[in-house]
Each structure stands twice: as C-alpha cells, then as structure tokens.
Amino acid sequence: xxxxxxxxxxxxxxxxxxxxxxxxxxxxxxxxRPGMSTLDIDRLGEEIIRSHGCIPSFKDYNGYPAxxxxxxxDEVVHGIPDRHHIIxxxxxxxxxxxxxxxxxxxxxxxxxxxGEISPEAAKLIEVTRKSFFEGIKYAKxxxxxxxxxxxxxxxxxxxxxGVVRDLVGHGIGEHxxxxxxxxxxxxxxxxxxxxxxxxxxxEPMINMGRPDVCWxxxxxxxxxxxxxxxxxxxxxxxxxxxxxxILSMQDSEKEEMRRLGLL
Ligand code: MF3
Ligand code: CO
Numbered sequence: 001x002x003x004x005x006x007x008x009x010x011x012x013x014x015x016x017x018x019x020x021x022x023x024x025x026x027x028x029x030x031x032x033r034p035g036m037s038t039l040d041i042d043r044l045g046e047e048i049i050r051s052h053g054c055i056p057s058f059k060d061y062n063g064y065p066a067x068x069x070x071x072x073x074d075e076v077v078h079g080i081p082d083r084h085h086i087i088x089x090x091x092x093x094x095x096x097x098x099x100x101x102x103x104x105x106x107x108x109x110x111x112x113x114x115g116e117i118s119p120e121a122a123k124l125i126e127v128t129r130k131s132f133f134e135g136i137k138y139a140k141x142x143x144x145x146x147x148x149x150x151x152x153x154x155x156x157x158x159x160x161x162g163v164v165r166d167l168v169g170h171g172i173g174e175h176x177x178x179x180x181x182x183x184x185x186x187x188x189x190x191x192x193x194x195x196x197x198x199x200x201x202x203e204p205m206i207n208m209g210r211p212d213v214c215w216x217x218x219x220x221x222x223x224x225x226x227x228x229x230x231x232x233x234x235x236x237x238x239x240x241x242x243x244x245x246i247l248s249m250q251d252s253e254k255e256e257m258r259r260l261g262l263l
Contacts, residue, residue, distance in 0.1 A: 003171055003179045005197035010104060010173065011238060014199060017106035018236055018247030020052040021099045025110050026250050028068070028097075032112050034089045038070040041095065042081035049099050057098035057105055057176050064220060069096035069109075076164060076205050076213050076222040076230040077109075089115035092125060094232040098176055105176050107201045108248035109234035120208065121229055124161065128206040128231035131155045133257075135184075135202055139237055139244035145180055145191030152204050153185040162211035164230070167222065169203040172236055196241050203234030 006014065027048050028041060045068035049056045056067030064078070071079035071094040072087070079094075087093060096109035111125045134155040138147035153163050169182030180192050184204045207213075209228030216223060224230050238245040249257070257263035 001179050003192055003198060004173060005195060006173055006199055006238070011197070011199075013102050013104040014106060014173065014236065014238070014247055017054065017099050017101035017104050018108075018249075020049070020054050020101060021097060021106040021108055021236075021248045022250040023052065024048045024097055024099065025095065025108060026252060028095055029110065029112055032087065032093060032114060034087055034114055036087050037081075037083045038072065038079065038085040038087065039081040039083040041070050042066045042068045045095070045097055049097070054099040054101050057100045057107070058096075061176065067097070070094070071096070071221070071230070071232070073229055074224045074227050076207070076224060077167060077232055078220045078222050080218055080220050087114055090117055092117060092121050092229060092231065094230070096232060096234065103174060105172050105174070106236045106248050107172055107176060107234060108236060109203060109232045111231040111233065123159070124206065124208050124229055125231045127156060127159050127161065128204055129233045131184075131204045131206060132202060132233045132235065135204070136237055136244045136246075139194060139200070139202075139239055141194055141196050141239060141241060143194050145182065145194065146187045146189065148202065149183045149191070150186040156184075156204065156206045162207040162209055162228075164205040164207060164213055165211055166213050167205055169201050169234070171199065172201045173199050194239050196239055198239045199236060199247070200239070201234055201236050203232065205230060205232050
C-alpha cells in the first residue's frame with residue numbers, strides 16, 4: 001500500500017472523526033478517578049463513541065478485545081481493560097482511542113495524572129506532549145518524514161528519556177494503519193517527502209528510563225523492560241500547505257497551545 005493523498009471529501013470526514021474523538025478524550029479525562037476500573041473507562045469510552053454515531057476502531061482489531069487501550073504506569077500502550085484493575089491515586093494512565101466515522105478513522109492518545117503524581121511523572125507527561133509538537137513543526141510540504149521523527153527523538157532524549165523503538169506512528173484514513181510508518185526516532189533515510197493532503201497519526205511513546213519494551217503474556221500489553229513509567233501522546237494530523245492541522249485536538253487544549261505558541 002502506498003501513501004495516499006486525501007480528497008476534500010475524505011478530509012471533511014476525517015475532521016468529523018477527529019472532532020468526535022476529541023470529545024471522547026475530553027469526557028474520559030474528566031471521568032477518570034481513583035477507584036474506577038480500567039474496564040469502567042473502556043465501557044464509558046465505547047458508549048461516548050457510539051452515541052456520536054461512530055464505531056470504536058480498536059474493538060476486535062487483530063483480536064484486541066476492547067474499545068479503549070488503557071495503559072497504567074509502566075504500561076506503554078495496548079493495555080487491556082480489566083474490571084480487576086483499579087486506578088489508584090498517583091497513577092499515570094494512558095488512554096488511546098480510535099473512531100470510525102462514515103468509513104474514516106481518527107486515532108489519538110493522552111496520558112493523564114490521577115490525583116497527585118510525582119513531579120518526575122508530571123515532567124514525563126509534559127515532555128512527551130511537547131515532543132509531539134516539536135515533531136509536527138516539520139509537518140509541512142517539502143519536508144521529509146524523518147524531519148518529524150528526528151525532532152521528536154532529539155527533544156525527548158535531551159531530558160534523558162528513552163524513546164520507544166518497537167512501536168511507531170502511521171498513516172491513517174480509510175484504514176487505522178496506512179503507510180507510511182512514522183517512527184519517533186531518526187532513520188538513516190530521509191523518508192518520504194511530505195505533501196498536502198497526507199494524514200498521519202504521530203504518537204511519541206516515551207519512557208522515563210531505557211527505551212526497551214516487552215510484551216506481557218496477554219500478547220497485547222507493552223511494558224517498559226526496566227519498569228520505568230511511560231507516557232504516550234498522539235494525534236491525527238493533516239498536512240496542509242502552511243503546516244499541520246491537528247484533526248483530533250481538544251478544544252480545552254487549543255487555548256493552552258496558543259498560549260504556549262504551539263498552535
Ligand atoms: N493507537 C494504536 C496504534 O496506532 C492502536 C491500538 S491497536 C489496537 O497502533 F489493536 F488496540 F487497536
Ligand atoms: Co496510532
């Protein structure tokens with residue numbers, strides 16, 4: 001499969017998918033509290049997605065059993081919701097969700113602090129989020145894919161963090177995963193030249209310690225090998241003539257982004 005350029009109609013549908021996904025994250029972020037199970041989060045997420053006429057794209061994707069990936073503390077991504085896994089004060093919780101609207105996908109992730117967390121954990125979440133914005137500064141026609149990858153890695157590593165190598169971002173559209181792969185670390189090659197109309201899911205996964213990860217026996221949950229905390233931040237973006245449009249950005253974030261000069 002090669003990298004596709006989306007038509008104006010496809011872009012409209014992806015905007016709507018992104019808008020609904022942003023609402024889903026907004027609601028989940030507000031609902032998240034100690035005492036909830038990770039399955040409670042999944043149930044709520046699925047309900048919100050379906051109430052907006054969308055389909056949760058992760059459900060049954062390659063056999064994944066839920067709608068929302070809930071990954072706690074040293075879990076990097078693809079945590080499986082479980083009614084016995086209770087969220088605790090002080091946890092950091094990564095929520096990854098995907099929706100399909102009229103055949104078009106949007107995919108995004110946020111890491112939340114539950115109650116009071118350590119300053120170190122808060123820093124990891126913040127740097128992971130900022131690494132995404134460092135990367136997408138280069139999401140412009142004429143630049144190359146590796147410009148994004150390289151910038152994410154350089155930013156995160158300057159804080160001594162480990163950038164996960166075993167999982168990458170991706171093109172997105174009619175399918176959840178399309179070409180190209182979008183690594184969060186520099187490649188030997190420049191990668192494809194970016195063009196207006198390309199849609200990408202850019203998703204840095206950053207560990208407080210080493211970059212190495214392993215898979216639990218459930219064959220889904222990815223954890224840090226050294227047990228360090230991990231954070232995830234993902235959005236679906238559209239490459240426009242002047243730069244990126246973030247299709248899955250939450251309204252509550254837009255104001256802050258503008259204040260920080262990130263938007
Ligand atoms: N955001 C994840 C990704 O890009 C999707 C989760 S995979 C699933 O790979 F199987 F859980 F759907
Ligand atoms: Co993704």
